[in-house]
Amino acid sequence: MSENPLLVTDTDGVRTLTLNRPDSFNSLTVELKEALRAALEGAADDDAVRAVVLTGAGRAFCAGQDLKEHIALLRADDPAPLSTVERHYNPIVTAITTMPKPVIAAVNGMAAGAGASFAYACDLRIAADSAKFLMAFANVGLTADSGAAWTLPRLIGYGRAMEMMLLAKPVTAEEALRIGMVGQVLPAAEVLPAALALAGRMAAGPTTAYGLIKEAMLASAGGGLAEGLAVEGDTQRRAGSTADHREAVEAFVAKREARFLGR
Numbered sequence: 001m002s003e004n005p006l007l008v009t010d011t012d013g014v015r016t017l018t019l020n021r022p023d024s025f026n027s028l029t030v031e032l033k034e035a036l037r038a039a040l041e042g043a044a045d046d047d048a049v050r051a052v053v054l055t056g057a058g059r060a061f062c063a064g065q066d067l068k069e070h071i072a073l074l075r076a077d078d079p080a081p082l083s084t085v086e087r088h089y090n091p092i093v094t095a096i097t098t099m100p101k102p103v104i105a106a107v108n109g110m111a112a113g114a115g116a117s118f119a120y121a122c123d124l125r126i127a128a129d130s131a132k133f134l135m136a137f138a139n140v141g142l143t144a145d146s147g148a149a150w151t152l153p154r155l156i157g158y159g160r161a162m163e164m165m166l167l168a169k170p171v172t173a174e175e176a177l178r179i180g181m182v183g184q185v186l187p188a189a190e191v192l193p194a195a196l197a198l199a200g201r202m203a204a205g206p207t208t209a210y211g212l213i214k215e216a217m218l219a220s221a222g223g224g225l226a227e228g229l230a231v232e233g234d235t236q237r238r239a240g241s242t243a244d245h246r247e248a249v250e251a252f253v254a255k256r257e258a259r260f261l262g263r
Contacts, residue, residue, distance in 0.1 A: 005032040007057070008039055013050035013203035014196060015043050019115075022058025027066035028114055033088035040095035050203035050262055052099065053195045054122060055106035056115075061131065064113025067140070085145050089114055093147040096121040097218055100211030102202045106195035107131045108188055117146030120155060123214065125181070126195050127173045128188035133181065136168040154221055155181050206244040207262035212236075 007018040017039050019026035026032075043049045056062050065084075096103050096118065105122035112134040119125055119133075135152070137144055144152075144165055153161040156179045163169050176182045186194055202210065212235040220228035239245055244260045251258035 004035075005029065006035040006039060010049070011196070012200055013048065014053060014199040015039075015046075015049045015051075016053045016055065016196065017043075019054075019056040019062050021066075022056075022060070024066060025060035025063035025110065026056040026058070026115065027063045028088075029066045030084070030088070032066075033084065033092065037088060037092050037095065040092060040099065044095060044099045044101070047262075050101055050207045051199040052101065052103045053106055053192070053199050054096075054103060054118065055192055055195065056108055058109070059130075060109040060115075061105075061107045061111040062115025062118065063110060064115045089117075089146040092118065093121045093151075097147070097214070100214065101207050102199065102210050102214075104195045104199050104202075106192045107133075107182065108191050110134070112136060114146040117144075117148040117151065120151040120181075121147050124183055124198065126184045126186060126191055126198070127176060127182040128191045129173050129185050130188050131173040131176070131185075133164075133171045133176055134168065135164045138166060139168050150222075204260060206242070206248065206258075206260045208242050208244055209239050212239050 003020065005019070005021050007016075007020045009016045009018070017036065019032065019036070021027060021029070021032060040052075043052050102124065103122045105119040105125045107119050107125060107127040109128055109130060110132050111119050112132075113136065116133045116135060135144065135148060143149075149161075149165075152164065155161075160179060164171065171179075171181065173182065173185045177185045184194065216228070216231050216235045219231040223231075243263050244258075247260065248258045
C-alpha cells in the first residue's frame with residue numbers, strides 16, 4: 001500500500017494540507033490531485049475549519065505535473081492526461097479561490113507549473129528564502145493551466161508574467177517578494193510555523209467577512225466597476241448582518257477585544 005500522498009491535520013480551526021511525495025518533489029499524480037481536490041472541497045464545507053494552509057513535504061512545495069506518469073499514460077493512448085485540466089486542475093483552483101475562508105500557501109521550496117499556480121491561487125503566500133517559482137509549460141510544448149494565466153498577471157503584472165511563461169524564467173524568493181508575488185520570505189524552517197501562526201490568528205478572526213472579501217475581490221478582479229460596486233454592496237450588506245460585525249462594534253464601544261465566532 002502506497003504512502004498517503006496528502007496529509008491532512010487540524011489544529012485550532014486550521015486545516016493543514018501537506019503534499020506528501022517528497023522523493024518526487026511533491027509532483028502531481030492523479031492520486032494526489034484527486035486527494036487534494038477532495039480535501040479542499042471538504043475544508044470548504046466544514047464549519048470547524050476556519051483557515052487552510054497548503055504546503056509540501058521535504059525540500060519542495062510542488063514540482064507540478066508528474067511527468068513520468070504523464071508520459072506513461074500518453075504512450076498508452078490513455079485520455080487521462082488530456083482531461084486532467086478539467087477533472088483536477090480547474091476544480092482545485094476553483095476550490096481555493098472560492099473557499100469562504102483564508103487559504104495560505106507555505107511555499108517551503110521549489111514551486112513549478114501547476115504547483116506554482118496553486119500558490120498563486122491562494123490568498124496569502126509565505127516563501128522560503130530557498131524557494132523558486134518556475135513556469136516551464138512552454139519547455140514541454142504546453143500552455144498555462146491551473147489558473148496561472150489569470151492569477152499571475154494580477155500578482156506581478158502582464159509583462160513579468162509573460163516573461164515567466166515564454167522564457168521559463170525562474171523567480172527567486174527575494175525577487176518574488178520584491179515584485180509582490182509573495183508577502184513574506186523566511187528561512188525554510190520558519191515558513192510553516194509562520195503560516196500556521198498567521199492561519200491561527202485568522203481562524204480566530206471574522207472568517208465570514210474574510211469569505212465575503214474573497215468573493216468581492218474575485219468578482220472585481222474580472223469585471224468592471226459597476227459589477228464590482230454591485231458585489232461590494234451585496235457582500236457588505238451580508239457582512240453587516242453577521243454576529244461578528246455586531247460583536248466587533250460592541251467590543252469597540254466597550255474598549256475590549258472582540259470575540260469572533262465566524263458567523
